Amino acid sequence: MTRAAQFTAAEAAFVLREPVRVVKKALDSGPVRPVLLRRAGASVRAIGWQDLFYLFAIKELRDELTPKARMAFYEALRQAPLERGREVRFGRFRVAVGDLVEEVETRTASLAELAEKVEFRGDGEPVLRGTDVEVHRIAALVDGGLSADDVLVDYPSLSRENVQVATAYAQAHPKAGRPFPRTTAKRALRGAGLDELDEVLDGAAAE
Template sequence: MAHIAQFTAAEAAFVLREPVRTVKKSLDLGPVRPVLVRRAGAPVRAIEWRDLFYLYAVRALRDELTPKARSEFYEALHQTPVELRDEVRFGRFRVSVRDLVQEVERRTSDLAALAEKVEFRADGEPLLKGTQVEVYRIAALLDGGASIEQVLEDYPSLSREHVETAKAYAEAYPKAGRPYPRTSVKRALQGAGLEALDDA
């Protein structure tokens, strides 16, 4: 399977299950070589699948590779397509990578599947598929401290999977521009003691 996709730091963080700031630091430190790509009209750093695989592999092998060996491993990955072999050889090392490749492929498939759970309004705003509810609105509520159960109370048409999708999508594809409020109108009214207005 050829890997030609490029991944932003946020997408890589989703695959690696790490905070975006940790991934950005890895891109700053090297040896990974990010390139600038345009996403949503703005230039962002992105890495190829091989670089993403390297970041995953060095975390899995952190106790076995010295800093020098990591650099050699990176260069070896860029000389022969890793997906075409079971191991990577460099210096006196042979590293079995089949299980690591399979795991990164599984995780990048999860990222692709996430995109399938979202559809877009005419203005480009992502909506939870089959609803008219904005992905980033739900993610903002979770960021504001609401539990999944509280979100489901405020949006009874949504399922738990919808809410989890919103959270994951917003992490992998952060919202540009003005954020959504971190509390729902219903909870804001309750907090102000104006519950009766909500029923009016």
């Protein structure tokens, strides 16, 4: 993912390993400067790579910089491109940022790799590449408490990596609109003691 990319609050939260609400609060309080983007027909706030790096760096350096120093750090970041191994200088401070730059680059690359493992159906729904299984359907099952092994029982064509991709992608790209069920129909039938009907469904799926 290039440094020209823009990151939504959910994508930034994925990179920062923070809850989305924490990132949204940071966008509200500044000094980062979000812009409005059109995504899936809706306007969403997004930040550039430089602002994303600032949020990551402040998370790592929060105990070392005063609020005033953080503002000066932010302005210094905006004045020159970030490079691995360089220092950011502001006032009496010098902050080595090489390892921080490398970590953000690694995490944004992981975000880009997720996108390559997903494709979109004609209705715009993201599915796991090479399948017709909706990403957010699998993520909802995991969110509902199912383990990867549980999911694979009802989706034997998938792999453990597919499940991991689905949950990670859904974290970075939350589903808009009505959510998918947090259990499968077959599992709900088994839970209700309707094992015979479950067997009929299995037989129909195999035909």
